[in-house]
Amino acid sequence: MPAGKKVILVTGASSGFGRLTAQTLARSGHRVVAGMRATQTRNAAAAHELDELGSIENLTLSAVELDVQSQSSADEAIAVILERHGRLDVVVHNAGHMVLGPAEAFTPEQLAAVYDINVVGTQRVNRAALPTLRGQGAGLLVWVGSSSTRGGHPPFLAPYFAAKAAMDALAESYAAELIRFGIGTTIVVPGAFTSGTNHFAHAGHPQDTTTEAAYDGLYGEIRALIDRRLPALVPPDANVQSVADEIARVVDLPDDSRPFRTHIDPSRDGSEVVSVVADRIRAEFYRRLGVEGLLPSNAAL
Template sequence: MRKKVVVVTGASSGFGKLTVLELARRGHSVVATMLDVEGKSRPVRSELIEAAKAEGHALQVLEMDVSDDASVTLAIDQVIAQHGKIDVLVNNAGLMPIGVTEAYTTADVERLFAVNVFGAIRTDRAVLPHMRAAGSGLLVQVTSLMGRFTIPFFGIYCASKFALEALAETYRYELSSFGIDSVIVEPGPFPSNLISASPQPSDAGVLASYGEVAAIPGQIKANSDQSFDPANPPRPQRVADAIAKLVDATERRPLRTVVMAEGLDYGVEQINAAVAPIQNGILKSMGMEHLI
C-alpha cells in the first residue's frame, strides 16, 4: 500500500481527530488542521502528536481556518513546501445548528456556510491545482445522512450538507479525467460535540412568535445523548475507519459511503441506490456517459 500525504480539516475533535490518528496508525503522512493551535487547541495538538509518536508514527498539526482564504492558502502552501504534494484532502470541518429555521438570520446562515460549504470549496480549490499537476488525488467530503433527507429544526444544517453533496458529486465527474477521485462519507448519528456546540439563531423576535414550538430544538439538544444505549454506544471510530478505507483503496471507490452505528438503518443506502440510475440516465441523455 502506497503511503500518502493526507490533509484533514477540523481535526481537533470528533471524526476529524479519530481520522488523523487512524491514518497515522496506517503509516500515512498526516497533516491535522484546526483553529487556534497556539491557544484553545494547544492541548489537543500535543495529544495528537504524542499519541502518534507513542505508536511510532509522525503526525503534523497546522493552523487552518477554513472560513478564511489566507489561512487556507498559507496552510496548504506549508504542506506543499514540506512534502511536495498532497495526495488526499479530507474535508471534515463543520458546524451543526439546531433551531427554528426562520430565526436564523442571513448573517447566521452565511457564517454556517462559510465553514460547511465555502470552507470545503476553499480547501478544494487550494489543493486541486497540485493534484491536477500530479495527475492523481482524492477529495473526501464528510457530509451527513442529512445531506440526503431533512429533519425539522436542522434546516440550514441540511441545506449546507445538501450543497456539499452536490459539490462533491460534480467534482466526481469533472475531475475524473485528471486522475482525481471525489467521494462522500455520510455519517449517521454518533456521539459528538456538534449538538452541544450548536450555533443559536439570532432573531429573538421570530423565536418568540413560534411559542412552544421554539422550545423543541432545546429539547432535542437536551435529550440527544439519551438516544444512545449507554451499555453499547455508537462508535465514532467507524467513521474514521471508513475514511481510512477510502484513502487506502487501490480500486475505484464508491461515490457515497454511508456509515451507521450497528443495528441502525435510516434508509439512506436505499436513497442512494434509487437516485444513482436517475443521475446516470441524465448524464447519458446529455452525452456525458463517459464521465460516470
C-alpha cells in the same frame, strides 16, 4: 514514502470525526496533517496532543493552522504541507459547524456563515490543493457529508442540513470535473451520531431570540424532545470510530475500487436506499447527456 502510503490533509481535525480520522489514518501508516484553527490559542492543546501521539506511537502526524473561512489560511496550509512532505495525495473535507433552533430565528447573516463554513470552506481548500493534485495527475477528495441530505430532516436543524445538502451537490459536480485529472471522489455519509463528537456541544443558536421565543408555545415540547429522541435513534453500541475506520478503508482501496458514496448509519434512517436510487438516476442522466465517462465507474452502485 512506502508504497501505497499517502500524504493526507484532514480539515476540522481538532475533535470529533476529524481528530479520529487523522489518528486512524496515521496509524495506518499514512503521513497525516490535521488542519485546525487557532493552533496557538484555543486548539493549542489539541495540536500538542496530536504531536505527542505521533511521537509516542512513531506516527507521521502533525497539525497545521487552517481556517477554512480564510483563503490565505488555506493557501498557507497547503504550502506548509508541501514543504513538510513534498506532495499531497488526499484531502478529507471534514470541517463543519452545526446550529440548532427555528430556521426563521437565524438571521440571513447567520445562515450565510453556516454556508460559509460547511460549503465555501471546502471551495477554499480545493482552490489551494487542487493545482497540486492536478499537476500530479492523481489524488482523492473525501467529503464528509450527512445522512440528512439523503434521509429525513428533523426540524430545528435547517441551516446545517441546507449547507450539508449544498456541499453534497458540490462534491458530486466536482467528481465529474476532476475524474479526467485522475482525481477520485468519495462522499462519506455518517448517520446521526449524537455522542463522540462536539457537533451538539458546539452548536450555534439563533441571534433573533424574540423570534425563537415565539416558537416556544407551540413547539417548545417538541424542541425539548428532539434532543432526547435523536440520541434514542442511535443504537447504544454505535461508535463514531466507525466513521474514521471507513474513511481509512476508502483511502486504502485501489483507485478503481473506491465507492462513490458510502454510508455509516447506525440508526438505519433509509438514506442509503435513497442514495442508491439517486446515483442510478444520475448515471442515467449522464448517459443521456453523452458524458457518462465523467462519472466514476462505481457511482451508480
